[in-house]
Amino acid sequence: SGSAYRETQDRGFHHGTLLLDADLGRLAHYLNPDPKKLAAKGISSVRSRVANLCELLPGIDHQQVNDALMEAFFAHYGARVSPEHISPAQLPALPGFAETFARQRSWEWNFGHAPAFSHQLDERFGWGGVELHFDVEKGVIGRAQIFSDSLDPAPLDILAQRLVGVAYRSDAIAALLGQLKGDFPARHAELDELSCWLQGALR
Numbered sequence: 001s002g003s004a005y006r007e008t009q010d011r012g013f014h015h016g017t018l019l020l021d022a023d024l025g026r027l028a029h030y031l032n033p034d035p036k037k038l039a040a041k042g043i044s045s046v047r048s049r050v051a052n053l054c055e056l057l058p059g060i061d062h063q064q065v066n067d068a069l070m071e072a073f074f075a076h077y078g079a080r081v082s083p084e085h086i087s088p089a090q091l092p093a094l095p096g097f098a099e100t101f102a103r104q105r106s107w108e109w110n111f112g113h114a115p116a117f118s119h120q121l122d123e124r125f126g127w128g129g130v131e132l133h134f135d136v137e138k139g140v141i142g143r144a145q146i147f148s149d150s151l152d153p154a155p156l157d158i159l160a161q162r163l164v165g166v167a168y169r170s171d172a173i174a175a176l177l178g179q180l181k182g183d184f185p186a187r188h189a190e191l192d193e194l195s196c197w198l199q200g201a202l203r
Contacts, residue, residue, distance in 0.1 A: 021054045111139040155184045170202040
C-alpha cells in the first residue's frame with residue numbers, strides 16, 4: 001500500500017507498508033475524501049485497488065510476513081544475514097544517522113513543510129453536533145470555522161478565533177481547549193469530550 005526506495009554508494013534503502021488486516025472501509029474513507037474532507041492543494045493522489053493479506057491467506061500473522069520477506073531477500077541475494085532491528089533506542093552506528101533520524105521524525109519535518117491543505121472534521125455529541133473546517137499552511141492553522149447546533153455555541157466561537165496561528169497538532173489544540181475550560185467552567189465536561197475526540201482525530 002506504499003513503497004519508496006533510495007540508494008547510496010554502499011547501501012540500498014527500501015521501505016513500504018503491507019496491509020495485513022486493515023479496516024478497508026475506513027481506508028476507503030480516508031483515501032477517497034469528499035470535497036468537505038481532506039483537500040490537498042500540493043500533491044495529487046492516484047486511486048489504487050488494495051487488499052488485505054489475510055484475504056489472500058486466511059490466518060496469516062505479522063511474524064509470517066516478516067519471515068517471508070526475509071526469506072525472499074535471502075533467496076534473491078543468495079546470502080543469509082541476521083536482521084538488524086532499528087528503533088529510537090537502538091540506532092545503527094552509521095555516520096550522521098542519529099541526526100538524520102531525529103530531524104526526520106520531528107513535527108517540523110513531517111508537518112511543518114507540508115503543502116497547504118484544508119481539513120474538515122465532524123462529530124455528534126450528546127450536547128450537539130460539531131463541524132470543524134481548518135485551512136492549514138506549513139503546519140499552522142491559518143483559518144478555522146466551527147459550526148454547531150449546540151444551544152450555547154459561545155465556547156466554540158471563541159475556540160475558532162483562538163485556533164488561528166496554532167500548530168496543527170493534537171497537543172497544541174488540547175492545550176488550547178484546556179485554557180478554554182478555565183473561561184467556561186460550566187462547560188468543562190463538554191470541552192473535555194471535544195478535546196478527547198480532536199486528539200484522536202488528529203493523531
